[in-house]
Every structure is written in C-alpha cells, then in structure tokens.
Amino acid sequence: MPFVIAVPKELAEGEKRVATVPEVVQKLTKSGHEVRIEHDAGTSAYYPDDLYTAAGATIASSRTELFNGARIVLRVQPPTVAEVDQLAEGTIVIGFMNAARNPGTVARMRDRKVTAFALELVPRITRAQSMDALSSQATAGGYMAAILGAANSPKFLPMLTTAAGTIRPATVLILGAGVAGLMAIATVKRLGAIVEAYDVRRAAGEQVRSLGARFLELEINAEGQGGYARELTPEEKEKEQEMVSAAVARADIVITTASIPGRKAPLLITRETVATMRPGAVIVDLAAESGGNCELTQPGRTAVEHGVTILGPLNLPAEVPFHASQMFAKNLQSFLALLFDKDGALVTDFSDEILAASLLVHAGEVRHGPTRDLLSGGMS
Numbered sequence: 439m440p441f442v443i444a445v446p447k448e449l450a451e452g453e454k455r456v457a458t459v460p461e462v463v464q465k466l467t468k469s470g471h472e473v474r475i476e477h478d479a480g481t482s483a484y485y486p487d488d489l490y491t492a493a494g495a496t497i498a499s500s501r502t503e504l505f506n507g508a509r510i511v512l513r514v515q516p517p518t519v520a521e522v523d524q525l526a527e528g529t530i531v532i533g534f535m536n537a538a539r540n541p542g543t544v545a546r547m548r549d550r551k552v553t554a555f556a557l558e559l560v561p562r563i564t565r566a567q568s569m570d571a572l573s574s575q576a577t578a579g580g581y582m583a584a585i586l587g588a589a590n591s592p593k594f595l596p597m598l599t600t601a602a603g604t605i606r607p608a609t610v611l612i613l614g615a616g617v618a619g620l621m622a623i624a625t626v627k628r629l630g631a632i633v634e635a636y637d638v639r640r641a642a643g644e645q646v647r648s649l650g651a652r653f654l655e656l657e658i659n660a661e662g663q664g665g666y667a668r669e670l671t672p673e674e675k676e677k678e679q680e681m682v683s684a685a686v687a688r689a690d691i692v693i694t695t696a697s698i699p700g701r702k703a704p705l706l707i708t709r710e711t712v713a714t715m716r717p718g719a720v721i722v723d724l725a726a727e728s729g730g731n732c733e734l735t736q737p738g739r740t741a742v743e744h745g746v747t748i749l750g751p752l753n754l755p756a757e758v759p760f761h762a763s764q765m766f767a768k769n770l771q772s773f774l775a776l777l778f779d780k781d782g783a784l785v786t787d788f789s790d791e792i793l794a795a796s797l798l799v800h801a802g803e804v805r806h807g808p809t810r811d812l813l814s815g816g817m818s
C-alpha cells in the first residue's frame with residue numbers, strides 16, 4: 439500500500455540540511471510511495487527542487503499541500519509546537535527530537551496523538567548501524583571541526599621542506615575520541631599534522647593508534663554502560679586535568695569533542711590552561727552546545743583570549759549540508775524499512791528492538807521513560 443511521505447524545509451536557524459535527497463526519493467517512489475517535498479527544502483544543501491522532481495517526487499508549495507494526507511514526515515530537527523499543530527492525528531514523524539530540550543514539542547505531539555521516532559534513541563547495535571544518524575552526523579561534525587581548526591590557525595599543518603626553509607608540522611590535540619573525534623583525527627592526519635588524542639575510554643586507544651595518532655594514557659578506564667563514558671571521580675578528574683593541560687599547552691590546534699550522554703560536557707580546558715597556550719593556537723569546541731569542554735567557550739561565537747582563538751560552533755554538520763544530508767537520508771531510508779512489513783503495510787506493534795527503543799511518543803503517550811519523567815516533573 440503506498441503512503442505519502444512528506445519532507446518539510448527545515449526552519450531552525452542555521453539548519454541547511456534536508457531529511458531526504460533525490461537518490462533516496464528514487465528508491466522510495468520505486469517502492470510505490472508518494473514523496474512530497476516542500477518547495478526549496480533541499481536548496482540550502484544544494485539539492486534543488488528539479489532534482490527531486492526528476493527522482494519522482496512532487497513539490498508542495500505550501501505546508502497545507504505538503505501535509506495533506508501525509509502518513510510519514512521526515513525531518514532533521516525536531517518540529518516546533520506550531521509545526522506539530524499542522525500534523526494530523528496518527529502522523530509518524532521521524533528525525534532528531536532532542537526531547538530534553540524540547541519538552542513543549544513532545545507534550546504537543548502526545549496531545550495531538552502524533553507518533554514520533556527519535557533518531558538519537560536508536561540503539562547502537564550492529565543491526566542499527568545503517569540507521570545511526572548520531573554517528574553519520576558526528577562524522578560530518580568531526581570533519582568540519584578539523585577544517586575549521588586548520589582554517590583558523592596561522593600555521594601550516596604539514597611539514598614542508600622548501601627553498602624558503604623548513605616548516606615544522608603543527609601539533610593537533612583531539613580530546614574525546616568517539617565518532618567525531620576519530621574523524622577529526624583522520625582529517626588532520628591527512629593534512630600532515632602530528633596528532634595526539636585522549637579519551638577516558640581505554641578502548642578508544644586502539645582506534646586512535648590505528649589512525650596513526652598518539653594516544654595519551656591515563657591510568658583509569660571510564661568506560662560505562664553501553665560503551666559510553668561515565669563521569670570521573672574527583673581524584674580521577676585531577677589526574678586528567680594535569681595530563682590534559684600539559685598536552686594542551688604544546689598543541690597548535692585543540693579539537694574537543696568530549697561528552698557524556700544527558701550530562702553537561704566535562705570541563706577539560708580551564709581558563710588557566712588557555713593562558714599557557716601559544717599565541718595563535720586554536721581551540722575548536724565541538725561540545726559548545728552542551729556547555730563546552732573549554733571554560734572560555736562561548737556557544738555559537740568565536741572568542742580570542744590570550745591570543746588563542748576559541749571557536750564554539752553550533753551544529754557543525756549543517757556546514758557540510760550536501761553530504762551530511764545524504765548520509766542522514768540513507769539513515770532514514772534504512773530506518774523506514776523497519777516500518778513496513780513484507781507486503782508494504784505499516785507495522786503497528788513497533789515491537790522491533792530498534793523501533794521500540796526510538797519510539798518517543800505514540801497514541802497519546804510518551805513512551806520513552808526519561809522523557810516521560812521529565813514531562814511529569816511539571817514541564818508539560
């Protein structure tokens with residue numbers, strides 16, 4: 439049975455990505471679905487309307503036209519409360535939902551009996567790898583952080599032996615070697631820098647070394663539940679500070695990506711440590727959105743302190759919108775496959791492990807425990 443799948447233009451400030459791309463539209467229309475794209479939805483990611491039309495989509499010139507009869511809505515960013523009001527009861531919305539930051543939207547989706555799947559809740563199991571939008575977008579963010587670091591540094595990254603003399607390679611330090619950190623390492627390595635990296639998870643050491651970077655070892659292992667990091671004890675934090683500060687002081691570029699799910703980002707670079715850095719050094723703080731890994735980071739801005747440039751970019755994946763959208767769209771394509779049975783009918787029980795874990799709101803109920811607790815704490 440064919441379904442109408444609608445893709446709105448993202449309206450969040452600075453959001454240039456789009457939830458689907460023509461290549462994926464072609465696959466969806468081939469399976470018999472009608473794909474409707476809001477006019478200009480892909481323009482800022484360099485997917486113009488005519489490419490979607492050529493792939494079999496129809497272009498909707500208004501939101502009313504877009505959502506009329508739509509069963510599924512694909513998005514990058516969570517909808518606003520006003521956008522939820524445009525959706526009919528039973529509509530399935532899939533995208534990042536950031537429920538903790540958008541309790542109003544979650545409450546409205548619950549009240550309007552909209553079904554929402556949150557991509558950030560997709561479990562990080564092998565079977566879900568192709569749907570792991572956190573990873574695909576962290577890859578884009580890590581890449582851009584490396585490019586920003588290089589572009590803001592007054593130095594070359596590679597070693598150069600030229601008639602005008604020899605240039606020593608720059609030293610780049612990566613703090614947090616998860617998906618974004620590893621991509622940043624690979625990128626600055628390709629530019630010829632000497633790379634050091636640190637993560638509280640000892641398992642990250644092997645991955646760091648396999649990329650040709652030096653792993654800074656601390657005698658602790660803070661791997662917690664599900665492969666994520668746990669918070670450090672005060673003694674561990676002190677040891678960490680000492681080692682990290684020495685590495686920061688010798689770096690030309692520091693890229694920080696350290697985060698703990700659901701918590702404020704750990705503080706790794708203090709104001710005092712920044713003062714020990716060389717003039718011209720650059721910090722790119724990818725954790726700016728969740729409080730920052732550097733004490734002097736200003737989210738969404740660039741600060742210069744003691745001659746050190748500190749960038750606090752928000753939503754870096756949106757700065758590589760073409761490929762970030764392509765990867766996101768493929769993640770959604772894989773996720774959508776779980777929603778249909780072999781006869782092409784929508785599944786209704788959502789008992790699949792991945793669907794069950796990512797189901798945020800359904801049939802007037804918040805299904806995700808922590809979000810339900812948050813809302814019942816008086817925020818609805």
Ligand SMILES: NC(=O)c1ccc[n+]([C@@H]2O[C@H](COP(=O)([O-])OP(=O)(O)OC[C@H]3O[C@@H](n4cnc5c(N)ncnc54)[C@H](O)[C@@H]3O)[C@@H](O)[C@H]2O)c1
Binds near residue numbers: 665667670
């Ligand atoms: N499908 C899969 O199997 C799959 C896919 C993606 C990621 N993962 C794993 O999930 C985990 C989290 O990856 P992520 O990129 O989403 O992580 P994340 O964005 O939650 O955190 C980034 C990194 O910061 C590190 N960190 C936290 N506190 C720190 C501190 N005080 N100092 C230094 N580093 C600190 C974390 O260990 C992590 O590596 C990793 O183990 C990753 O390999 C698995």
